[in-house]
Structures are given as structure tokens and as C-alpha cells.
Amino acid sequence: MSHPQEAAEFLKDPAKSKWHDDTLWFIRDKRDKMSHSVPEWEELRELASSIKDNVLGNLADYLEEFERNATKNGIKVHWAANAQEHNEIVLSILKEKECKAIVKSKSILTEECHLNPFLEKNEIEVVDTDLGERIVQFLGQPPSHIVLPAIHLKKGEISELFHEKLQTEKGNEDPYYLTQAARHHLREKFLAAKVAITGVNFGVAETGEFVVCTNEGNADMGVHLADTHIACMGIEKIIPKRKHLGIFLRLLARSATGQNITNYNSHFRSPEAGKEIHIILVDNGRTAQLGREDFRNSLKCIRCGACMNTCPIYRRSGGFSYKSTVPGPIGSILSPGLDLQKHSSLPFASTLCGSCTDVCPVKINIHEQLYRWRQEITKAQGTSVKELSMMLGNGIFKSPLAYNYSGKMMRLALKNLPKSMIYNPLNVWGKQRDLPTVPKESFKEWYQKNRS
Amino acid sequence: MSIKPKPHIALFIPCYVDQFYPNVAISTLAVLEKLGCQVSYPMNQTCCGQPMANAGFERDTVGTTKHFIETFAVYDYVVAPSGSCVVHVKEHSPKVEGLEKEQAELHDKIFEFTEFITDIIKIERIDGSFPHRIGYHSSCHGQRGLRLSSSSELNEKPFSKAKKLLENLEGLEWVELTRTDECCGFGGTFAVSEEALSVQMGKDRLDDHHAHQVEILTGGDMSCIMHLQGIAQRQNQNLKFKHLAEILNEAMS
Secondary structure (H helix, E strand, O other): OOHHHHHHHHOOOHHHHHHHHHHHHHHHHHHHHHHHOOOOHHHHHHHHHHHHHHHHHOHHHHHHHHHHHHHHOOOEEEEEOOHHHHHHHHHHHHHHOOOOEEEEOOOHHHHHOOHHHHHHHOOOEEEEOOHHHHHHHHHOOOOOOOOOOOOOOOHHHHHHHHHHHHOOOOOOOOHHHHHHHHHHHHHHHHHHOOEEEEEOOEEEOOOOEEEEEEOOOHHHHHHHHOOEEEEEEEHHHEEOOHHHHHHHHHHHHHHHHOOOOOOEEEEEOOOOOOOEEEEEEEOOOHHHHHOOOOOHHHHHOOOOOHHHHHOHHHHHHOHHHHOOOOOHHHHHHHHHHHOOOOOOOHHHOOOOOOHHHHHOOOOOOHHHHHHHHHHHHHHHHOOOHHHHHHHHHHHHHHOHHHHHHHHHHHHHHHHHOOHHHHOOOOOOHHHOOOOOOOOOOOHHHHHHHHHO | OOOOOOOEEEEOOOHHHHHHOHHHHHHHHHHHHHOOOEEEOOOOOOOOOHHHHHHHHHHHHHHHHHHHHHHHOOOOEEEEOOHHHHHHHHHHOOOOOOOHHHHHHHHHHEEEHHHHHHHHOOOOOOOOEOOOEEEEEOOHHHHHHHOOEOOOOOOOOOOEHHHHHHOOOEOOEEEOOOOOOOOOOOOOOHHHHOHHHHHHHHHHHHHHHHHOOOOEEEEOOHHHHHHHHHHHHHOOOOOEEEEHHHHHHHHHO
16 A cells, blocks of 8 residues: 555544644654753754764765774674675574574664564574564564654553563553563563674764663663674764764754653673674665765664654654655655655655754755655656646646636636536545635736736 | 836736635735835746646746746746745746746745745834734745744744734734644645545644634635635634735735
8 A cells, every 4th residue: 555545544543643643743842842942952953964964975984994993892893785684694693603582672774674584584583672662573563663663552552462462461551560561571581682683873983882872771781681792783873973972962862752861872882701792784775875966865864753753744644654664754765765666655745844854853854855756756657647647737837828728717617517526536635625715707817907 | 317216026926826816816916015016917927837846747847937937037026925836936946948047036036925025125014903813824835945934843033924914913813823833734736645644634733723712814825725724614614714915905904
């Protein structure tokens, strides 16, 4: 199903879709209050955006600097051109460590690479340890939001799920009770895992360290208990210097959830004695995006999810309606670069209202890129019926005579045709909306009579 | 000694306003004239090309754009009662070969109605009477495209050019909405291609206005208002709708 169909499905449950809208708006509102309390907020955005410009302009150099420094620190650096290579590298490390069960802290990159099904096929148990992520994993669903993976579920649904999976009391919806149950369940998994996988929020070229930001502390718990830490990082996550974290960390949590800062910002620099850290630097379409001038700065994204929370479409259609690992406005400009045909309806799932652009902490011109992708998509799809009718429209507007004639005909038709013909099933506008009342003359006719 | 002639202003009336809302165009003309402007309506104007471009066919609007530039090139200013069309002309109309200079000049001299009054002819306040409770729908293209008002997302001092024009009218009550600048869901072809979402967004905007006992919903873009009014009428709501120019014209007479 395309985005419009998915969205219409989501809206069929008005109470739930309203709740979804209100919940995400609440987070957007919190983000507003928090960002408005920082007087230099706009300056921080500008700085972050400029730093990322510099990174994208010198990406190869920064990556090599990062590799040199990380290697010096005792981290093993791997390069993956695509998802398949990434997954194979993870598997080869697990095989070497004879590891059959791993814990993972939320990493959108591993979702993008479809690591879980790949490892499961290779008989490795994967446990996602973020609470939201574990919930959707129990359900066999992907996350519906990059920061709030289970935001599409209400606590009643989670209570039912936990009753089935974790044997909690039937009907007990107390969030504290349910969280405790998840804690106990995850504790066993943490203790058993020899290898822990995390994502990466920032890789610092200058020092070869990387930073992982979480609220639940689960990344740290997994990593410290395991002998081997595998960190999966998209190549665009590089920042030049450690001091730049002072900008990005201030922007990230405020934009994401309206917190001052994420609860855990853990820096990983070199492995403890007897342990190993591996980092996999993943391209998977990123250099291709870097080569697209109109779209390259989408790679500035720090995955805060603010554009989803603010998007009037996302809030009312849910993350699954995008059918893309990264949903929402940012997903709609990243995904067409990965598969234009599959994601062709996403750049049209927007009114180009521009709220995403204004909320973005790294100033990605998201709505402009949505507009640009529309041009690319119609070009790639070749002439279509829609294109023909639009060409016709252009033909009309180009010639004043044709325009006057067709406008008059339209008004005449609307005035004289029976309602049943105007509001027929083919008239999508009229399904739930009236058309404007037809005036007796156009402005042009009025002007001609009264002014010339 | 030469006397500098009064600037000659061309009125650009978006196609759907011409056909469906002549009173908005008449009011725009009347207000500008009441403020002492010399205004003409070039008769052979058509559309700016926005509907096609936003649907992904910008490249097919070269002819429309060329005609637009040629029609308006001779005027000192172009004023339109639509933020959306003005943003399109400035930012999304394709480059027209041979008319580079005229096109660049056009981008600097085309203005949306309220910004023309506040920023170009620099009217500080408009006096008149309009004793009604007004809810203002901020069109996204006017707001975030032309910066006609502050964005709730940005950390900036709140401002609104429309409010500046309306706030001195006697008896007018300006209503602050809960979601000050959320999109109404019109979005051009979006209104049809994403019908369910579009209508839901419109209903939600209307609910905000109703919750604040708005009597007249106004705005600077008739496309948003056409969509919102269409939903309200279908549901037999008794909210009234007027373009900002209509309010100013009634208040000033």
C-alpha cells in the first residue's frame, strides 16, 4: 500500500490517531519550551549545521583520521560498503567468539541493515534491550519512530503483550510494574551475552572515540558485561573534534524529547584489558547521497526525531505508514535515495509546510528536499496520466485565452450541474468538503466592466 | 527638475481567487487604493505555475513562468493576496533563458499583500472598525516561506505582520490559538492525493478555532481558507471565513 492508503487506514480509528497526534505534539511542545529556554539556540543550530557542512565536505579525511586514532586506541575498525557486508562482519565476529546470543542497544543503522533477521537466520538470538525496542521485537514489528520505537502502542496493549510474553498479571497496566517486569527479563539476557552491539551517535575524528547516548543505560549495561563490543556507525556520524560535542549534545536531547541532556552519554575510547571493541563504518548508500548535490545535506541528520514529532502528517498517519526504516520527513528525503520506486509516494506525503526544516537542530532544508525529490520522481517515472493532465494545465495557464475560457466553463458547470454530478465518487475533493460557492463573475470580468 | 512618478503596482490575482473569490481580489485592490497606491490589473495574467511545480512538474512550467515574467516586467511592484503563490514565484519557478535579468528583478519586486503594506509602503497602523472575534490561520508558505510571522519552532521574538495590520481596528478581538501555526492540510495536490489526512488536518485546525470561540476565521491565503471552509460547510458549522483583505476593506470603509 502507498502512503495515502496507509494513512487512511490509520485514521480509521479516530480515537487512537488523535491520541497519537496529541502524544507527539506533547513532545514537540516540550521541545519548544526547552529550546526556547536556551537563548543561543539558533546560534547552536547554525554552528551544528556548519560543522556538519565541513564534515560532509571532507568526509574521507575525517574518516581516515578517525580510523587512525581509533586503531591507535586499540579499537578494531571495519569498513562496510553496504548492509550485506555489515551483517557479514558482525556474523564473522560472533563466529570467532563462538557467541550464540547477543544483546543490542537500539541502533537504527542495524534496523536499516536488517541485522536481526540475518542473525536469526544464522541461529543467533538477538535481544533488543531498550524497553520500546524490546516491545516491538516481541510483536515482530519494526520501530515506528527512531527515538520512540513503540510510540504507536498504548499501555493496555503493552500490558497484554507482557502478560503473554513475560507472564505479568492480566490487566495490570501500571507502567512501573510493567517496566520492572521488563527489567528482570532483560537482566538475565544481559548476564548471558558475551557480545553486545550498540549504535553510535558521534564518532570523534580527533580522538578516535565514539559516543553513545541513551536514556535507559542499557547500552552501558550490555557493553560492560560483555567481552566484546561491536559498534555500528554510519559514516556520516563523524564530528571533527571532541569540543563539538558541546554543541551536538545540547541540541540532541532537547530536540528529541525536550530533556536537557540524555541520561547517559557514554564515551568509548579503548577496550578494557582482555576485552575487544570493534567499530563497523557503514556506507550503505551514504556516499551516493553525498554525490547528490540537492540532497547531500540530509546526511547532517543526528537522528533526534524532532521532524517526526512536529510533522502534521506523521502524527496523523503513524510511523508504519512510511514503510521505511527511518519514517517521517527525514525518512522521506533519505529513503528515495535508497530505492526510488519503493519510496516514491513519500516525498508527496507532505504539504511542504516547512515545520520540519524549522525544527531541525542541524538545519536540514527538509521540505525543500521533499520538493526536489518530487521533481526527480516524476522524471524517473516518465510520462504518466498525471503528468499529461498537468501538461494540459500548463497549456491552459500559458495562454490567457484558454485560461479565461476554461475558468468560465468550470464556473458555469459548477453552477448548473446537479450536486450528484459535482460530488461524484471521482471528485475526491468533494468527499468530505464542499466546493466554494460560485460567484456570478470572475474578478477579471468585474475589472473589465468596472475599471477598463 | 523631474518629479518622481508614483510607483506603478501590478495586482497579481491567483487563478482560483480570480475564478472563485472575486471579492478577495476587489478588496485587495480597494485597500491598496485607499492607502494611496496606483494599482493596475494586467489583463493577460494567468497562473504562477505552483500547482504543477509542487506536483513534481516544475520543468513543465517554463512557458507559464515566461508568460508571468513578461506580463509583470514593466511594473515597479507586483502584489498578490497569496503568500503561497509569491513564494513559488520567488523560489520555485524555473529559470527562463533570455529573461534572466527580468526574472531576477521580479523576484525582488513581488510581494505578498500584508508584507507589501507593512514593509514597502510602511504603514504603521490601519484605523477602522471591525467588532468581531478573529481567528487567524497562518498559511505555512506565508509564514515559513516568506516569514510573515514568527515560527513556533524557532527561538525568536514573536511577531505577525497580519496582526500588526489588524490589531488597531476598533472592536477586533485577536484570538490566540492552541497550536499557533499548524498546517491546515490543504497542500495543493495533497488535498486530493492524501484526502483522508488532508481532511483530518483541516478538522483539527477548525476544532482549535471553535475551542476559542472564533467568529470569523481569516488568513492571507484563500487556498487554506477554501479547504477549511469546505469542511466547515459540509459539517454545517457556523464559522465565517474572510480573507484578511476583505476585513481590512470592510473596516476601512
